[in-house]
Amino acid sequence: MNAVTQAQLPWTREEFEAKLREKGQGYHIYHPFHVMMYEGKLTKEQLQCWVANRFYYQIAIPMKDAAILSNCPDKEVRKQWIVRITDHDGVDDQIGGIEAWIKLGEAVGLTREQVTSLELVSPGVRFAVDAYINFAKQRSWQESVCSSLTELFAPHIHQQRISSWPSMYPWVKEEGLMYFKKRLTEARRDVEQGLGVTLDYFSTSREMQLKALDILQFKLNVLWVIADSIMLASTEIKTEGRDYLRQPVIKIQD
Numbered sequence: 001m002n003a004v005t006q007a008q009l010p011w012t013r014e015e016f017e018a019k020l021r022e023k024g025q026g027y028h029i030y031h032p033f034h035v036m037m038y039e040g041k042l043t044k045e046q047l048q049c050w051v052a053n054r055f056y057y058q059i060a061i062p063m064k065d066a067a068i069l070s071n072c073p074d075k076e077v078r079k080q081w082i083v084r085i086t087d088h089d090g091v092d093d094q095i096g097g098i099e100a101w102i103k104l105g106e107a108v109g110l111t112r113e114q115v116t117s118l119e120l121v122s123p124g125v126r127f128a129v130d131a132y133i134n135f136a137k138q139r140s141w142q143e144s145v146c147s148s149l150t151e152l153f154a155p156h157i158h159q160q161r162i163s164s165w166p167s168m169y170p171w172v173k174e175e176g177l178m179y180f181k182k183r184l185t186e187a188r189r190d191v192e193q194g195l196g197v198t199l200d201y202f203s204t205s206r207e208m209q210l211k212a213l214d215i216l217q218f219k220l221n222v223l224w225v226i227a228d229s230i231m232l233a234s235t236e237i238k239t240e241g242r243d244y245l246r247q248p249v250i251k252i253q254d
């Protein structure tokens with residue numbers, strides 16, 4: 001078999017999964033803002049800014065998942081995927097991720113109104129999150145499932161926050177960590193399903209497998225740009241003696 005043919009053969013399922021996991025090297029856990037967060041270097045205002053901005057991602061997730069459902073003709077896939085919506089919206093008297101995130105907002109000193117009004121959400125975060133929803137509306141359900149695979153790497157970043165915040169940000173009320181604890185188990189379950197769909201659907205050719213890697217890169221970019229935008233929005237830029245504020249900051253009460 002010559003070299004060209006060899007290069008075009010699809011990777012085995014195991015090799016393909018390893019290639020997807022390698023993409024974790026570009027996960028936002030390595031973004032300077034998240035490194036600073038982990039190391040306890042964020043100010044209270046910066047942490048508040050992150051929580052307020054990330055709320056826009058939280059409320060988008062069930063809409064993104066509803067878009068996937070609307071494009072998916074497979075009843076068995078829908079039966080499993082629909083749980084992602086109730087995870088975030090809640091069911092009966094059980095609170096979901098969106099409410100848990102509002103409680104995280106309160107735990108860092110924001111009011112419910114400051115979080116839910118979206119008044120602190122920066123333009124870059126809106127663009128990035130809207131791009132993710134639009135992707136799910138426009139692409140096939142399998143491609144959109146693949147785009148959710150950054151969740152492969154999410155338990156690690158959630159665990160980092162659970163471990164480091166109590167010592168690094170002792171002023172954050174303990175119940176604020178509820179969201180991250182809840183996601184630890186949910187994300188692991190989600191990944192199993194998302195990975196299964198992706199490995200099945202994209203394993204037909206090397207070209208398809210490369211397409212899956214590109215899709216995962218798109219989603220990594222979404223998360224990276226969210227972190228860039230929050231970092232800019234929450235950082236004072238000082239040059240030549242003048243202070244530039246990236247965003248009109250709403251003064252938050254202690």
Ligand SMILES: O=C(O)c1cc(C(=O)O)c2c(n1)C(=O)C(=O)c1cc(C(=O)O)[nH]c1-2
Pocket residue numbers: 061097147148149150151152153154157158183223
């Ligand atoms: O805090 C994080 O760093 C983080 C990252 C991600 C991710 O990797 O997309 C998700 C979440 N959290 C999360 O909480 C969540 O519910 C979630 C759903 C999805 C998705 O794409 O369907 N990603 C993520």
